[in-house]
Amino acid sequence: MTTLNPVDVEQKIRKLPALPELVMQVIALIDRGEVDLGTISKKIKQDQSLSLKILGVANSSFYGFSGQISAIKDACILLGIPTIRSLVMSIGFINALPGRKDAPLDGRGLWQHAIGVAAGARVIAQSMRVNPELAFSAGLLHDIGKLALETSFPKEYLAVTQYRDQNACLLRDAETAVLGMDHAIVGGMLAQHWHLPDAICNAIQRHHSTDLLPSNSMADIVHVADILSRALDIGDSGDDWIPKLSGASLQRTQLDLAKIKVMLPDIEAVYASTTVLIH
Amino acid sequence: MSDTETVPLDQTLVGMTLAEDVLDARGMPLLAKGVILDADTCTLLMRRGVQQVTIARKIEMQERLNRQQALEARLQTRFAQVLDDPLMEELFEAIKQYRGGQPIS
Numbered sequence: 001m002t003t004l005n006p007v008d009v010e011q012k013i014r015k016l017p018a019l020p021e022l023v024m025q026v027i028a029l030i031d032r033g034e035v036d037l038g039t040i041s042k043k044i045k046q047d048q049s050l051s052l053k054i055l056g057v058a059n060s061s062f063y064g065f066s067g068q069i070s071a072i073k074d075a076c077i078l079l080g081i082p083t084i085r086s087l088v089m090s091i092g093f094i095n096a097l098p099g100r101k102d103a104p105l106d107g108r109g110l111w112q113h114a115i116g117v118a119a120g121a122r123v124i125a126q127s128m129r130v131n132p133e134l135a136f137s138a139g140l141l142h143d144i145g146k147l148a149l150e151t152s153f154p155k156e157y158l159a160v161t162q163y164r165d166q167n168a169c170l171l172r173d174a175e176t177a178v179l180g181m182d183h184a185i186v187g188g189m190l191a192q193h194w195h196l197p198d199a200i201c202n203a204i205q206r207h208h209s210t211d212l213l214p215s216n217s218m219a220d221i222v223h224v225a226d227i228l229s230r231a232l233d234i235g236d237s238g239d240d241w242i243p244k245l246s247g248a249s250l251q252r253t254q255l256d257l258a259k260i261k262v263m264l265p266d267i268e269a270v271y272a273s274t275t276v277l278i279h
Numbered sequence: 280m281s282d283t284e285t286v287p288l289d290q291t292l293v294g295m296t297l298a299e300d301v302l303d304a305r306g307m308p309l310l311a312k313g314v315i316l317d318a319d320t321c322t323l324l325m326r327r328g329v330q331q332v333t334i335a336r337k338i339e340m341q342e343r344l345n346r347q348q349a350l351e352a353r354l355q356t357r358f359a360q361v362l363d364d365p366l367m368e369e370l371f372e373a374i375k376q377y378r379g380g381q382p383i384s
Contacts, residue, residue, distance in 0.1 A: 231358075243361070244364050247366055
């Protein structure tokens with residue numbers, strides 16, 4: 001066992017790549033309230049990969065304009081500025097921590113799972129009249145601690161996956177047993193380092209422990225979306241098994257199984273429309 | 280292997296294609312060859328006393344069944360450690376029902 005020292009973890013996390021400058025500039029423009037579409041689309045067009053991915057989302061069948069949107073400015077109008085903001089930020093984070101090629105966790109599968117959770121969180125948030133874009137970002141980043149740990153402590157994380165396989169347990173339990181801390185704690189540290197909103201930091205830290213603490217709604221939303229993404233078999237969370245759904249979280253998100261059944265096709269549709277982010 | 284198969288109506292799966300016309304007891308045509316069966320059509324045929332139909336492409340049916348079985352086995356494995364929880368059992372059934380016949384993404 002290699003128990004990690006929280007101070008070492010924090011130091012290593014500070015060395016992880018930040019969001020690209022262009023992404024920061026677009027987000028800053030939007031956050032300053034400068035929603036001039038011409039300026040924003042001009043910025044986005046400076047990065048070809050960013051532009052292509054945003055056009056990919058705008059042209060997905062979900063928005064009903066398949067193949068008709070060819071200009072970034074039109075995509076901004078169709079998707080709306082809040083969605084553009086969360087997409088630009090998502091692409092930035094995915095590029096910042098893509099996962100290592102020789103790593104024990106499948107980086108692409110992890111991001112697919114994260115997009116599945118983001119899609120679920122957006123659908124649940126809409127049903128609760130909570131900010132859907134904030135929920136999307138919280139869902140997308142909920143497992144960022146797994147990639148942070150795997151990138152910063154590759155040898156130790158290999159031991160985590162070996163422990164998981166030998167003991168047929170959940171990855172989170174293996175992290176706690178081997179490292180003395182789990183990806184939720186590390187993800188929370190990274191989110192704070194990146195100066196993400198408190199609601200996102202809390203959701204990342206508490207998405208596995210909503211029963212233990214008085215929870216905020218974003219942690220509940222992400223917890224429920226996480227279980228649904230796993231149940232729908234979207235991507236690869238790093239676990240072969242599905243953890244239990246918290247009844248308390250389900251209650252606080254004002255959901256029941258009947259409502260969830262209705263949401264399943266919506267979650268898959270949002271996932272299908274945003275999966276282009278990792279292409 | 281034959282390209283068609285006659286199956287009892289109660290074992291017919293939605294989405295199968297009729298390989299032959301379906302006639303009623305008096306020999307009057309009810310449905311034409313080529314129609315894709317849906318739940319309503321199967322119920323209608325049962326009401327008209329039809330007990331079996333000839334459907335196209337046995338291979339397709341076998342593939343569907345195999346896929347369905349693989350899906351159920353995969354779900355069973357994924358939920359294996361939590362099926363003692365009534366809420367998770369309910370979710371398992373909901374996903375199984377939702378997925379019914381759809382490929383795993």
